[in-house]
Amino acid sequence: MKKRIILSILFLVVVIAILAGIKAMQIGAMIKQGKQFVPPPETVTSTRVKTETWAAGLSAVGSLTAVQGVTVAAELAGKVVKIGFEPGTAVKKGDLLVQQDISSEEAQLPGLTAQVKLARTELARDGKMLADRIISQSDYDKAVAACDQAVAQANNIRTTIDKKTIRAPFSGRLGIRQVNLGQMLREGDPIVTLQTLSPIFVDFTLPQQQMAQVHTGLPVRITCDALPGETIDGRITAINPLVDSDTRTIKLQATVVNRAEKLRPGMFVNVAVALPTHPQVLAIPATAVLYAPYGDSVFVIDAQKDGKKGMVLRQQFVRLGEKRGDFVAVASGLKEGESIVTTGVFKLRNGQAAIIDNKLAPAFQKSPAPENN
Numbered sequence: 001m002k003k004r005i006i007l008s009i010l011f012l013v014v015v016i017a018i019l020a021g022i023k024a025m026q027i028g029a030m031i032k033q034g035k036q037f038v039p040p041p042e043t044v045t046s047t048r049v050k051t052e053t054w055a056a057g058l059s060a061v062g063s064l065t066a067v068q069g070v071t072v073a074a075e076l077a078g079k080v081v082k083i084g085f086e087p088g089t090a091v092k093k094g095d096l097l098v099q100q101d102i103s104s105e106e107a108q109l110p111g112l113t114a115q116v117k118l119a120r121t122e123l124a125r126d127g128k129m130l131a132d133r134i135i136s137q138s139d140y141d142k143a144v145a146a147c148d149q150a151v152a153q154a155n156n157i158r159t160t161i162d163k164k165t166i167r168a169p170f171s172g173r174l175g176i177r178q179v180n181l182g183q184m185l186r187e188g189d190p191i192v193t194l195q196t197l198s199p200i201f202v203d204f205t206l207p208q209q210q211m212a213q214v215h216t217g218l219p220v221r222i223t224c225d226a227l228p229g230e231t232i233d234g235r236i237t238a239i240n241p242l243v244d245s246d247t248r249t250i251k252l253q254a255t256v257v258n259r260a261e262k263l264r265p266g267m268f269v270n271v272a273v274a275l276p277t278h279p280q281v282l283a284i285p286a287t288a289v290l291y292a293p294y295g296d297s298v299f300v301i302d303a304q305k306d307g308k309k310g311m312v313l314r315q316q317f318v319r320l321g322e323k324r325g326d327f328v329a330v331a332s333g334l335k336e337g338e339s340i341v342t343t344g345v346f347k348l349r350n351g352q353a354a355i356i357d358n359k360l361a362p363a364f365q366k367s368p369a370p371e372n373n
Helices: 002-036 103-131 137-164 208-213
Strands: 042-044 046-048 050-053 057-066 069-073 078-083 096-100 165-167 172-174 190-195 200-207 219-224 227-243 249-256 268-274 280-285 297-303 311-317 319-324 327-332 339-341 353-356
Touching: 096 190, 103 137, 137 165, 200 208, 200 268, 208 249, 219 249, 280 319, 311 353
Parallel strands: 042 353
Antiparallel strands: 046 339, 050 280, 057 200, 057 268, 069 190, 078 096, 096 165, 172 190, 200 249, 219 227, 219 268, 227 249, 280 327, 297 311, 297 339, 319 327
């Protein structure tokens, strides 16, 4: 009985050993096969690093302001008896906007005019009498004062009439009417806005580090979301002598022609200041850059070494410069003529085999205009 149990145990041990040996051989074969496995090459799009000449410029966001712009208001209290304009129309300097009630002043003016005429007649008579020593100098001085007082009273009424006859202070375009016929206006009540739209000012700021690069007369290009595809040219006309102590920026003002009056005060625009220099840069597509917190990099395509055929990827860290459209300038890290991967860099790794296929490579542009789908 004991002999049979021992034989059973030995047989079980042999079977387990045989199974363990077979499994060990399988695992070893799998490890060997894994070490010898080579992943298939990745299909990539590529381009050559080349030197380009870019027009130097500075970019900023600006705001439009009118060369002349006011809210026309009443200087004196009075009732509106006539409205001489249509909202949104263009007016010239001196055009009648609103006429307030001046019936009381017009009634007083003839009497005051007559007093002025009488005072001047008496003054002329007193002047002859003074020369003949008929009256004293004191009487003549009283006549002069009476004449001046009469003239001042008449002029005061004329000034009141002028102030109640509200006219356009300059040529421009009117806004929305804020008064009604028969309305009693108080002093300072708004009537209508008036803006000169052509030319128009563009106010923008630049960092103080760029102050030495700009001066009056430099050309600027204005673009706006409200005018897609249009570029309006202008020039810098003023530079604020004071630097903002909070933001360390300097305020500049450009003037642009706005004949079509498509630009309006208060709109924001993109401002590009054209500098006279034209530096050369190494330009690559922005999609070729793998952005990371520890540094930006690109994948350079090299030929495999040791006599092997095919291409291999090499991750190269770069320092980037200005971005323009679909391209970005490389300050350091690449050389002209090197071949780099342009798309799908997030899925690549250093040392990976690659195959170049540019059939589906996108078209990169410096001034892309994507369709609004």
